[in-house]
Amino acid sequence: MKLSIIVPTLDGQVPESVKRAVEGRAEVELVVVSGVSPVAEARNEGLRRAKGEYVAWADGDDEVSADWLEEILNHTCDDVDMVTFDVRQEWHDGSGRPSAVLDGRHCGQLWSKVFRRSLFEGLTFHGAVHEDFRMLCQLPKDLRRVHIDKVLYVYRRRKDGLSQHRDAWATWKALWGLVKVCDSREMARGIVERFWDFAKTPVRRLIRR
Numbered sequence: 527m528k529l530s531i532i533v534p535t536l537d538g539q540v541p542e543s544v545k546r547a548v549e550g551r552a553e554v555e556l557v558v559v560s561g562v563s564p565v566a567e568a569r570n571e572g573l574r575r576a577k578g579e580y581v582a583w584a585d586g587d588d589e590v591s592a593d594w595l596e597e598i599l600n601h602t603c604d605d606v607d608m609v610t611f612d613v614r615q616e617w618h619d620g621s622g623r624p625s626a627v628l629d630g631r632h633c634g635q636l637w638s639k640v641f642r643r644s645l646f647e648g649l650t651f652h653g654a655v656h657e658d659f660r661m662l663c664q665l666p667k668d669l670r671r672v673h674i675d676k677v678l679y680v681y682r683r684r685k686d687g688l689s690q691h692r693d694a695w696a697t698w699k700a701l702w703g704l705v706k707v708c709d710s711r712e713m714a715r716g717i718v719e720r721f722w723d724f725a726k727t728p729v730r731r732l733i734r735r
Contacts, residue, residue: 527602529595530578530643532557534568535586544584547595554578554595564654569636569661573646580609581643583636587682594678598640601672609640611674615681627677634659637679645669655697697724 538560562568601609610630617623630638636658651657
């Protein structure tokens with residue numbers, strides 16, 4: 527069994543903790559997609575290049591725990607389609623908000639999950655915002671899942687990141703795109719949560735710089 531770790535990054539940055547984890551591991555490949563935008567195209571390129579039976583995701587400015595890789599490898603097997611784990615969200619936007627632990631089973635992001643690569647066959651990421659949530663909603667509902675009740679990933683929410691909605695028009699288009707493809711109560715709930723997050727965004731962050 528081989529694991530592909532896909533890192534979409536504009537500047538080629540790869541988390542040091544990810545580099546340490548994969549060093550010398552023949553059963554793991556690091557797929558760095560540098561300079562490709564929007565992020566959906568970088569994710570699509572990563573999937574095209576990935577050779578592993580499973581894929582994990584990491585953002586270039588986040589970090590993983592020391593046992594992230596071992597835990598993933600210990601839980602991926604023929605009887606599992608998706609592995610989820612908890613995430614610590616850290617705010618780096620000057621707000622002073624405390625960090626929080628997110629349940630990876632309910633996160634709408636890819637970095638809290640590992641997938642059987644074949645699940646993405648015939649599917650394509652779209653856009654620069656909420657592209658991961660949109661993809662998750664397209665996956666089969668009857669996946670064989672395993673959850674690791676540990677914090678294995680550190681998500682750093684930065685003031686200049688896409689999650690801060692600095693480009694209001696791009697965010698609005700992404701949200702409206704989700705509405706047009708909504709086909710379940712679960713997805714509708716996720717869309718409402720994203721609209722609410724957008725509505726709470728300070729006006730100063732909605733101005734594209």
